[in-house]
Amino acid sequence: MxxxxxxxxxxxxxxxxxxxxxxxxxxxxxPPDxxxxxxxxxxxxxxxxxxxxxxxxxxxxxxxxALADADRAQREPDLARRLNVDATATLAQAAxxxxxxxxxxxxxxxxDGRKGAPYVEDDPPCPLSLYGQTKLEAEQAVRAGCDAWLIARTSLIVGPSPRGNRGLDEKLGLALREGRAVKLFVDEFRCPITAGDLAAAMLELADSPHTGVFHLVGSERLSRYEIGMRLARRFGWSTETIEAKSTRDVPMNPPRPADLVLDNAKARQALKTPLRGLTDALASLSGNSWGGCPPACSSPPASA
Ligand SMILES: NC(=O)c1ccc[n+]([C@@H]2O[C@H](COP(=O)([O-])OP(=O)(O)OC[C@H]3O[C@@H](n4cnc5c(N)ncnc54)[C@H](OP(=O)(O)O)[C@@H]3O)[C@@H](O)[C@H]2O)c1
Known part of the structure; x- marks a missing residue:
């Protein structure tokens, strides 16, 4: 992997x-351990x-x-293409x-977030950012390059990372604990998922006969502002420096997709792993730790 x-x-x-x-x-x-x-x-x-x-x-x-930082991908398009597209094509051909x-x-x-309804797997993509464009080109390289493939489209990922600064919650927690001002949009919607749920769903999918595209996102549509407030309250961070903003007030180039809700019904039907919404995932935390791995798949292939 x-x-x-x-x-x-x-x-x-x-x-x-x-x-x-x-x-x-x-x-x-x-990474340690x-x-x-x-x-x-x-x-x-x-x-x-x-x-x-x-x-x-x-x-x-x-x-x-991947080069998963969308702002950096926008600034460094050659690097983004090399890693997100070319490396994926190399892996597809090797597979x-x-x-x-x-x-x-x-x-x-x-x-592009303009559909006004949840996106299903067959909806035509139309990325607004260089990052989204490179991931789409990578999807195309996977479809063209190899025979047995799965594409798991996901959304904002929360949870602990080895560097301590990659999870959405980690980034927000660092900013709020340092007292930095954090502007969060009330009109930009996503379906966040925990890294644990996503990893378990991916392994179950990989170990199944399924192939094709799956939307592995959490089952709850939330604005960036709602996401931030839920995380801050759950982890006991001060919300004083959180500012609710509208995307209309902050000109952005490229623009942020407004309503990126992916329909995860196909994945929920195919998998036992729950794709919990953020509210449910936060409610089931013990203490302040994401902890506990849900059970994953059985009878895995020999090497991965
Ligand atoms: N994070 C999100 O909210 C989010 C949302 C939607 C989709 N995704 C997708 O989910 C996947 C995982 O994202 P993530 O947030 O887990 O990413 P991440 O924490 O930024 O990790 C990126 C990984 O890529 C490795 N990498 C970078 N350049 C490399 C190179 N030239 N050769 C080998 N490895 C290289 C990094 O290795 P080093 O650490 O050693 O540099 C690191 O292990 C990505 O495909 C991303 O596009 C993420």
């Missing part, structure tokens, strides 16, 4: 431990990626690595050559 040092990858690795013979790869940050084999591998180095995969011969590739299944993690930002 790629992105082993990232927010999502670390949760996938934890849930895969003991059931998959896992090789996790990262670029620069070696990784439950499996771990190596540094630059995914932008196509020859090195091909060679390592030919050697390891995975049955399943879970691709969590076909090795007869492996590829699970690629995509984003709700492939849509």
């Amino acid at each position: 790629t992105g082993a040092s990232g927010l999502l990858g670390s949760h996938v690795a934890r849930r895969a431990a003991g059931r998959f013979d896992t090789l996790g790869v990262f670029q620069s940050f070696q 990784f439950p499996g084999r771990l190596e540094s591998l630059d995914l932008a180095d196509a020859a090195a990626v091909r060679s390592r995969l030919d050697d390891f011969r995975p049955e399943l590739i879970i691709h969590c690595a 076909r050559r090795l007869g492996a299944k590829l699970l690629f993690v995509s984003t709700d930002l492939v849509f």
Whole structure:
């Protein structure tokens, strides 16, 4: 699996431990206590990626690595293309050559948020940002490049990350604890999901006969402001520096998609793993920790 040092990858690795013979790869940050084999591998180095995969011969590739910071992707388009598109294409071609299944993690930002109703898997994408565009091109590379593929489109991810600063809750908590002003939009809607729920759903999906596109998002539509307030209240952070704003008051280039609600009915029908909304996920926390892994899939393939 790629992105082993990232927010999502670390949760996938934890849930895969003991059931998959896992090789996790990262670029620069070696995560402590990784439950499996771990190596540094630059995914932008196509020859090195091909060679390592030919050697390891995975049955399943879970691709969590990305330039996942949308603002940075906008500023550094070449890097975003190299990592988000070209590296994904390399993995897709390797998966076909090795007869492996590829699970690629995509984003709700492939849509423009103007539909006015929840997006289903077959709706035509129309990204507004460079990040969304690169993830869409990566989806196309997956469809064209390999035979057995899954695309899991997700939304804002909350939960602890190895660096302590990648989860949506971690970013907000850092800002509020430092007393920084935080502007949150009341008219930008998303369906956040916990990293734990998402990782469990991905592993269950990967271990099933299903292929194709799935929307793995939480089952609750919330504005950025509502998300922030729920997190702050649950973790006991002061909300004094949170400011409710409208996207109309803050000119942005590219504009933020206003209403990115993805319909997760197809995934809920296919999977046992619950795709909880943020309110339910926060209500089930013990203390101030995300803790507890939900049960995941059985009978995994030998190597991933
Ligand atoms: N976070 C969200 O809210 C969100 C929302 C929707 C979709 N997604 C998607 O979900 C996936 C996981 O996101 P995340 O938030 O977990 O990402 P993240 O925490 O930023 O982690 C990114 C991972 O990619 C690795 N990486 C970066 N450049 C690399 C390279 N050249 N070679 C090898 N590895 C490299 C990083 O390794 P190092 O740490 O070693 O640099 C890290 O493990 C991504 O596909 C993202 O697009 C995320």
